[in-house]
C-alpha cells in the first residue's frame with residue numbers, strides 16, 4: 382500500500398467530430414500517470430537492464446508502447462500546464478521573458494500560476510459528469526486561486542510545489558501537503574508516503590457511485606530528493622533512484638490490478654508517461670536514464686523531452702502493440718475529451734491532437750459516394766459495398782468499359798445491385814483487387830459488418846445533404862457572352878432559357 386504514494390491522475394478528454402465515429406464508444410474512466418523526471422531509458426521494455434519495472438513492462442505487453450512520445454517542455458511546471466490545457470506553454474503562459482531561452486517553473490516564491498483564461502481538462506470533463514482527482518504534485522501555482530480545486534479538480538491529495546527542503550527552517554516555509562482544500566500536514570512532502578491509498582480509494586468510491594472519473598496521478602518520488610519507502614529501500618541495483626522506480630512500478634501494478642478487481646479494466650483508459658527527461662545532472666543515485674538519447678531534463682535534446690509512454694485499455698487498445706507515431710502529452714488533453722465525447726474548446730488554438738485513431742487502431746472511415754448514393758465504406762482493412770455497378774448495359778454495349786479485363790461477377794455489374802441488407806465485404810489487405818468477398822457466415826464478416834454498420838449509422842444520422850447543384854441543364858447558361866467579350870466584339874446572343882434535367886449516364 383505504501384507504494385501507492387504515487388499520485389493518481391486522470392486525463393481529460395476533448396471531443397471532436399471524430400468522436401462520433403467511434404462505434405459504440407463507451408465513456409471510459411481516464412487515468413493519467415505522470416512520473417516526475419523519470420527517463421525513457423528507465424523501463425525494462427526500453428532496455429533498462431536493472432529490472433525495476435515488471436509491472437510497467439507487463440502494462441506495455443497488455444497495451445501499446447509509444448517510443449516516439451514527447452513532453453511539451455523539458456521542465457515540470459510548463460510540461461504539466463501543457464498537459465492539462467492541451468496547449469504549448471508559450472500559449473498558456475507557463476514561460477518567462479526575463480531572459481532568452483530559459484526554463485522557468487513554480488518554486489514557492491513564484492507569483493504567477495495557471496491563468497483564469499485557460500480551460501483545464503477536469504473542467505471540461507465535468508460537463509460530462511466526470512469526477513476528477515489529482516494525487517501528487519500540482520505545480521501550476523500555489524497561491525489560492527491557482528490551486529487544483531479552483532481549477533476543475535474535485536479532489537486533491539498532494540503538494541503544490543516540489544518537495545524540496547529545507548525542512549523546518551525558520552526562514553522558509555515547508556512545502557505543504559493538501560488534502561482537498563486544506564493542508565493535511567505542513568510538513569515534509571515525504572509524509573505522502575503513508576497515504577498511498579488515495580488513488581485506490583478514489584477509484585473505489587467512483588466505481589461504487591457509477592461515476593465516470595479522471596484520476597491524475599502525478600507522483601514525484603523520482604524527483605530529487607528521490608524517496609522510497611522502507612519496503613523498497615536498497616532493493617534496486619541503482620541506488621535510491623532505482624528503489625523509487627521499483628516502488629512506483631509496484632504501485633502502478635496495484636492500480637491496474639484494482640481496476641481488474643473492480644471489473645472496470647475494460648472501461649478505464651490508462652496512460653503512463655513522464656513530465657520531462659531524466660535529471661542526469663543530479664548524479665547517478667538521484668536520477669534516471671534517458672536511454673540512447675542526448676542529455677536530459679532542462680534541455681531540448683532528445684534526452685530532455687522524449688518520454689516513456691504506455692497506453693492501456695483492455696479490449697480497446699491492441700495488446701502488445703507498438704506505435705511509432707509522433708505524439709505529445711498535449712494530445713492526452715484532446716484524446717481524453719474525444720473519449721469522453723466532449724467538444725474541444727473552439728475559441729482558442731489547441732496544440733494537442735486526437736490520438737484515438739492511433740490508440741484504437743481505428744483508422745478514419747472512407748465513404749465512397751457515387752452521386753447521391755453511399756456505395757461503400759472502408760473501415761481499417763475492411764470495405765463494405767452497399768451498392769455495386771460499373772456502368773449500364775446500354776453504355777457498356779457502346780463499348781464503354783470501366784473495368785476492362787477485370788470483371789468480378791456480381792460486383793462490377795451493369796445493373797445497379799443493392800446489397801444494403803447484406804453488404805459485400807472485402808479485406809483490402811489480402812484482397813486489394815476486391816475479388817473475393819468474405820463469406821457472410823464467417824465471424825470475420827459479422828465482426829467487420831457490425832463495426833462498419835455503426836459508422837454508417839452515425840454518418841447517416843448526421844448527414845444533411847446540400848441542395849444539389851448538378852440537376853438542371855440549360856443551353857441558355859452557356860458561355861455566350863463572357864465578361865470582356867464586348868471589347869473583342871465576340872459576344873453572342875444567348876438563346877431562350879429552356880431548362881431540363883441533365884442526363885448523367887454514369
Ligand SMILES: *[C@@H]1O[C@H](CO)[C@@H](O)[C@H](O)[C@H]1NC(C)=O
Nearest residue numbers: 538559560561562565576579
Ligand atoms: C481528506 O479529507 C476528506 C474530506 O474532505 C476526508 O474524508 C479524508 O479522510 C481526508 N483524508 C486524509 C488522508 O486526511
Ligand SMILES: *[C@@H]1O[C@H](CO)[C@@H](O)[C@H](O)[C@H]1NC(C)=O
Nearest residue numbers: 615618619620621664665666
Ligand atoms: C549510490 O547508491 C549506492 C547503492 O545504494 C551506494 O553504494 C553508493 O554509495 C551511492 N553513491 C553515492 C554517490 O551516493
Ligand SMILES: *[C@@H]1O[C@H](CO)[C@@H](O)[C@H](O)[C@H]1NC(C)=O
Nearest residue numbers: 407408647648649695696697
Ligand atoms: C467489458 O467487458 C464486459 C464483459 O466481457 C462487457 O460486458 C462490457 O460490455 C465491456 N465493457 C466495455 C466498455 O468494453
Ligand SMILES: *[C@@H]1O[C@H](CO)[C@@H](O)[C@H](O)[C@H]1NC(C)=O
Nearest residue numbers: 699702742743744760761762
Ligand atoms: C491494426 O493494426 C494491425 C497491425 O497491428 C493492422 O494489421 C490492422 O490493419 C490495423 N487495423 C486498422 C483498423 O487499422
Ligand SMILES: *[C@@H]1O[C@H](CO)[C@@H](O)[C@H](O)[C@H]1NC(C)=O
Nearest residue numbers: 789790791792794798816818
Ligand atoms: C451471383 O449472385 C447470384 C445471386 O444473386 C448467385 O446465384 C451467384 O452464385 C453469384 N455468382 C457468383 C460468382 O458469386
